[in-house]
Amino acid sequence: MATVATPGLGGKTEAHDPHESYLAEKGLKSWLFTLDHKRIGIMYLIGVLAAFLLGGILALLVRLELFTAGRTIMTAEQYNKVFSMHGIVMVFLFIIPAVPGALGNIFLPIQLGTKDVAFPRLNLTSFYVWVLGAVFGLYTMIHGGVDTGWTFYTPYSSKFTNTSVIPMLTAAFILGFSSILTGVNFIATVHTMRAPGMSWKRLPLFIWALYATSIIQVLATPVLAITLFLLIFERAFGLGIFDPSMGGDPVLFQHFFWFYSHPAVYIMIVPGMGVISEIICTFSRRAPFGYFFIAMSSLGLALLGFLVWGHHMFVAGMSEYSTMVFSALTFLVGIPSGVKVFNWVTTLYKGSISLKSPMLYALGFIFLFTIGGLTGLFLAMLAVDVHLHDTYFVVAHFHYVMVGGTVIAFVGGLHYWWPKFTGKMYNEGMARAAFALVFIGFNVTFLSQFVLGSRGMPRRYYDYLPEFQSLHQVSTIGSWILGLGFLVMLVMFIQSLQQGKDAPRNPWGSAALEWQTPTPIPFHNFVDQPVITRGPYDYHLATEAELDEGYAPGERPADADD
Amino acid sequence: MLLIVWMFHVSYSAYIRNAVAADNALEIRVRGARWNWSYQYPDGTPESGDALYLPVNKPVKMVMSSSDVLHDYFVPAFRLKKDVVPGMYSQIAFTPNRLGEAQVFCAEYCGAGAGPTAGGHFSMLSKIKIVTEAEYEEHLKKIKDIPAELKDKENGTALWGEQLYKGKGCTTCHSVDGSAATGPTFKGVWGRTETLTTGEQIKVDENYVRESILRPQAKIVKTFENGNMPPFVFTEKQVDAIIAYLKTTK
Known part of the structure; x- marks a missing residue:
């Protein structure tokens, strides 16, 4: 038990033994007022997982209602609220902060070889601002929720709905x-806090991805803030910017909204791609094929993300020439995404692949993201989009990218780094069973929605025509399998915390920097300041001791070797 | 890369075909309001939202507007969809080439009413019935036989438009016989290409007429810089009536 030190700069005083785990200090206060990036990351993790659970329950309710046509368990009004809250909770509370806030916070400084992020107090502020937003969001839910969809399209949101739009907009704001x-903090950290020898060419791909994400967060999010602010004023005081009867333009809102929300798609997916790059390199035991291209494609996505917002509005009443330009630009997004997928696959080629649970998630990601990405090309085609827009095809497409992509990557990253930041191993058999359930459940749920959408089933429908019933039922059954998979995973992680074996320093035999520090992570991340002499994927330069899986004799868990 | 260029080309050409109407297209007015569609045939006859009748193999142009929130006219069988936006007109064009029935959905979320029997986004449905030319004429005749006093009097007809034209003082500056006045003549105005003060060319269509009534100073035709027309506060149906009337002033 450490002496309780008054948190100085970074909460770090000389009172800490350099070998002591960051988890050693106990007590609620030591968590709530911590300035340690790892603890903040864990608080984020708990927060986003709670949001994921809430959003997941709402999703199951939506699917259950759609099990039969007409009323199954709720009224149309309730249904509209439930799907809106599902979207809002998942997007704003879970998926945007998930990878950067939780995994990024814990591992960005460690991968850079530094003690903490550049601004530890700002980091804690960012977490509490998130909590404040979450409180507003929960308050709105208790107060009756909103029924506008997560997109808040005007004039429905500004004039017609009588639900609590203003508190919800405030929450998102x-x-x-x-x-x-978080974005500002990460950019500053990457620029100024790299360990000696950590050149830009040696940056782990996860850092490149977080760096690209941070740029989008800093540049795009203010536009959302302004938009929501205008909408709050429009609703509260009748400002008239988006109201046609006062000379406003409802389509303007869509432009503003998607100018943020399209880049936001890359805020969600790019860090996930970074996680996948790490996992694939570690479990293939080789350097990535085309390191530079993977790194630059993250920045490429960040840039292109700003240029394609109009593809959400092909049928919204834009001029034919604007749609032409947006369609052409949207096709370009396929290029950096394709570069990544091809490079991951070529990294696997001739790699020494070990199919542990994080790798299963990474392979699942490549499979699901490829489906999500290719269906994105269908939607970029104008004439095809006209038919598929606002149908279940779009729903399936973005769930393949967001769930099949980001959530799978987030969960994969959680499995990958879990032994490092908790210091416990988990039950590999259960982890694989959970993966199988999630993978099968996900595909059953959403493949059927591609078919529904191409047959003309529109989105956000409480009721549907009889010919759609069987596919809706398949989808609902899939959602139960998916939910069961996540439940098994939750049980597995809790079990790991309670009874898991102590994790070794480097359970996966990775050459990356974060696996070279002791497990659990010391308070200052490293016992001594590391000096970087090779890249994180230079397996040919790593010593046997660095790659050694590090179990003491007789300590090796039985299920870690399959 | 070539594949992408090809995909773009094919889809863009197909898209444009549905954005540009043939000259002789049958013009159907579509109105969306929570949670019903309603139609109006070219001669002003209103049709209930349950089903629209269209003759087979004849090009059709739909001019659509909304009186409340965003809606979207979606016909899966035609692979067609377009948002219906309050405050502007949107268009789609197509030629039905097969007899039968097509389902219409609203594809832009528009809320729901309270209570178990109330409608909502999900119930904003309609049908398009493709019939032969003869059946179409017969159907039109049948619905026109409804006594005049039962018809909606404010249904945006050219006749009403003419009354507005005379009653609102438009005659002061706009002639219908081609004679010069403070403003451009309405003789042959519909579909005419005008040159604006900015040098830009614009075709007189629904959106231009609407804008010129509600915000006359936005786009002024060259040589009429000194017109100084005041903005008029017209309802949507009044604008419709003016448009209908302008189509007759040939």
Whole structure:
């Protein structure tokens, strides 16, 4: 038990033994007022997982209602609220902060070989701003929720709905600030806090991805803040910017909204891609094929993300020439995404692949993201989009990218780094069973929605025509399998915390920097300041001792070797 | 890369075909309001939202507007969809080439009413019935036989438009016989290409007429810089009536 030190700069005083685990200090206060990036990351993790659970329950309710046509368990009004809240919770509370806020916070400084992020107090502020936003969001839910969809399209949201739109907009407004603060912090950290020898060419791909994400967060999120602010004023005081009867333009809102929300798609997916790059290199035991191209494609996505917002509005009443330009630009997004997928696959080629659970998630990601990405090309085609827009095809497409992509990557990253930041191993058999359930459940749920959409089933419908019933039922059954998979995973992680074997320093035999520090992580991340002499994927330069899986004799868990 | 260029080309050409109407297209007015569609045939006859009748193999142009929130006219069988936006007109064009029925959905979320029997986004449905030319004429005749006093009097007809034209003082500056006045003549105005003060060319269509009534100073035709027309506060149906009337002033 350490002496309780008054948190100085970074909460770090000389009172800490350099070998002591960051988890050693106990007590609620030591968590709530911590300035340690790892603890903040864990608080984020708990927060986003709670949001994921809430959003997941709402999703199951939506699917259950759609099990039969007409009323199954709720009224149309309730249904509209439930799907809106599902979207808002998942997007703003879970998926945007998930990878950067939780995994990024814990591992960005460690991968850079430094003690903490550049601004530890700002980091804690960012977390509490997130909590404040979450409180506003929960308050709105208790107060009756909103029924506008997560997109808040005017004039429905500004004049017609009688639900609590203003508190919900305030919640999203506040959450945006949390996102900006994290982004600023990460950019400063990457620029100024790299360990000696950590050149830009040696940056782990996860850092490149977080760096690209941070740029989007800093540049795009203010636009969302302004938009939501205008909408709050429009609703509260009748400002008239988006109201046609006062000379406003409802389509303008869509432009503003998607100018943020399209880049936000890359805020969600790019860090996930970074996680996948790490996992694939570690479990293939080789350097990535085309390191530079993977790194630059993250920045490429960040740039292109700003240029394609109009593809959400092909049928919204834009001029034919604007749609032409947006369609052409949207096709370009396929290029950096394709570069990444091809490079991951070529990294696997001739690699020494070990199919542990994080790798299963990474391979699942490549499979699901490829489906999500290719269906994105269908939607970029104008004439095809006209038919598929606002149908279940779009729903399936973005769930393949967001769930099949980001959530799978987030969960994969959680499995990958879990032994490092908790210091416990988990039950590999259960982890694989959970993966199988999630993978099968996900595909059953959403493949059927591609078919539904191409047959003309529109989105956000409470009721549907009889010919759609069987596919809706398949999808609902799939959602139960998916939910069961996540439940098994939750049990597995809790079990690991309670009874898991102590994790070794480097359970996966990775050459990356974060696996060279002791497990659990020391308070200052490293016992001594590391000096970087090779890249994180230079397996040919790593010593046997560095790659050694590090179990003491007789300590090796039985299920870690399959 | 070539594949992408090809995909773009094919889809863009197909898209444009549905954005540009043939000259002789049958013009159907579509109105969306929570949670019903309603139609109006070219001669002003209103049609209930349950089903629209269209003759087979005849090009059709739909001019659509909304009186409340965003809606979207979606016909999966035609692979067609377009948002219906309050405050502007949107268009789609197509030629039905097969007899039968096509389902219409609203594809832009528009809320729901309270209570178990109330409608909502999900119930904003309609049908398009493609019939032969003869059946179409017969159907039109049948619905026109409804006594005049039962018809909606404010249904945006040219006749009403003419009354507005005379009653609102438009005659002061706009002639219908081609004679010169403070403003451009309405003789042959519909579909005419005008040159604006900015040098830009614009075709007189629904959106231009609407804008010129509600915000006359936005786009002024060259040589009429000194017109100084005041903005008029017209309802949507009044604008419709003016448009209908302008189509007759040939």
